[in-house]
Amino acid sequence: MAINKKIVKRIVVTTVWSLVVTAAVVLLIAATREQQDKLCTDVVVNVKSVDGVRYISEKNILNTISGGAPEKMKGQLVKTFDLQQLEELLEKNLWIRNAELFFDNKDVLHIDISERQPVARVFAVSGETFYVDDLGEQLPTTNDQVARVPVFTSFPTITKPLAGKDSVLLQQVKEVGAYLLKHDFWMAQVDQVNISDYQMELIPKLGNHVIQFGEGTQVEAKFNRLMLFYKRIMSKTGWNYYSSLDVRFDKELVAVRRDSASLFKSFTLSTKDSIRINSVIDSLQLARDTSMAFIKKDSSVVLTSKTNIQKPQPVSVKLQNPLPEKTESNPSTSNSVKNQQPVKQPTKPVTKSEEENVLNEAKKQNVKQPKAVMKKNNNR
Template sequence: MQPKTKTAMKRIATALLWGGALTGFVVLLAAAVNDKNDTKCKGIRVTLKGDDRNAFVDVKDVKAIITGDKSLNPTNKPISEVNLAQLEKIVERDPWIRSAQLFIDNNDLLQVDVEQRDPLARVFTFSGNSFYLDADGERIPVSDRFSARVPVFTNFPADAQKLRKEDSLLYAQMRDMAAYIAADTFWNAQVEQVVITEDRRFEFIPKLGDHVVYFGDGTDVANKFDRLLVFYKEGLSKAGWNTYTRLNVAFKDQVIGTRRDGKSAPPPPMYKDSSAADIAVTDDDAAVVAPVAPVTAAAAPRPAEKKPEKKVEKKQEKPAAKPQKQTPKPASAERQPRAVYQKPNQRNRN
């Protein structure tokens, strides 16, 4: 037998061996899959993910959702007949469940991984209805058995699920503000109630300190809270936490405080750097909204008004002696005001 023929026979034999091994593997795999499909589901195991402090959904609730429909109950049913996709949709219909993943493990158990919705704030509408708000902006119904410890927003103007443009903007600002408060340990402990005013602005009542913080609209949230924190450290730590009745952080780079009693305590020190804000102190609530800048602008015209008054008086003393010399000219009486007005201009030029 020639060498080329021997080589070809070896290659054919090797290919047949590999082909047989692959065929056997496929047969075994198919048998295992068929055996798996014929095996019945032994039970349900639920795993909850999310904040443990918000126990709005527990393991029993999830199992009750899955087994509620007897036709879809996977327990003691052949695995091939378990509709995992349909069960996922049913579980995710619950308003307190954000997402769910279902699969059959090697122990023939239905594994259910559930991610709960974590509320950021509780919202009370103007009509008195209430709901929770999560990070996705979804409304979560209130539970009868549990109440989450989150900041409260009051006087939201709309109850409808589909909001108008202006209500939708306010809703988004409320969500951003609630998300920032929830993410910060200090503000989560400090902010107790946020009130939505009639002009769609925010103000809140802190837990520490006898004052109200006027926040303005829900934009530039981080910067406003940073300025307020600087004021707490640099201002209230020296003047006292109960010195001011109202703090306003609505204006850019400013914190305006309204003192309870102007003589009871000195105002906090003025400061300005890259990380701090200007502090202005007013004596009444009417001046809180007005920035400090208009005061300096109004002070500028005062010295300019005094100078022309003095010059006019000096120039009017001399024309008093001239009427005797100009008596022969009757028309000069009409020209005196213009002459008096022009003389100051000539002297000013010199």
């Protein structure tokens, strides 16, 4: 009897599991058939742009996946949509970084598009033009939208793929363009960037001078030196006083006066960040760390001039101990002054409003602007 009970129990368990599996298969087949019979009820396009500007239109996207007949997508069987193939088709558009397609539970087709972010527009010596994105990839121009990005002219070549110097130059264009886009002051000040023999030359909107930028390396340090010069020097001499500013060399800024040989002041920064005029020369050399301290300080700058300068000589800036200051002897105060410890002045952070004041001061002056031209590159 015990053996018969075990056999019966096994038969019952096996039967139950067979019924469960059969029911699951039937339901799955029914659901699959129902899904295949469903129709697309709507199409929703969502373009995720970085700066809020669409460089590819919804119409262009729909025409791409529908073969030019987007009106026929609604009412089409869901099973006829090959979502993976459609995603690959969309991503062939160079402006589309990523495409995702899916149906929701209401049979609505969702198309999520992530666009590329342009950081520069480049004009080649051949006259052709293209954009460069934040990854250094070339993008074609589009009729849907014009990107407000820095302009670079006289790029040597536009052939693909770029190699050697051209490839390195394209990455430098990306770095400089991305930096300009992140800083409103420089976007407002730099009109365009000319390229000559793989060296960059900045044309400002305000000020009748040209900025020799050199290669697109150490971008932040070079713009910091320019900002220092704008705030402390050109705000006093005027925006038409110098014809050329050169930041190509490490920790150095060379200013060339318009009417004669270069005339500039050399500043030595002491350990207290005080400013002393040493001599009238042609170049200003500042260590990056001390130049930033110079920007933050409110110390006054005394400008002097000499007429007997024959040949400018560059002078290096070195940190040195501050010279003792001469004071008038006063019996009542000499001891207290002698024992008094110098008070460390708090540094004033550079704010956006200070940068805006530089442009505002320039606008009040009679500022000429150098003519921005396309330079032909003869070293192709």
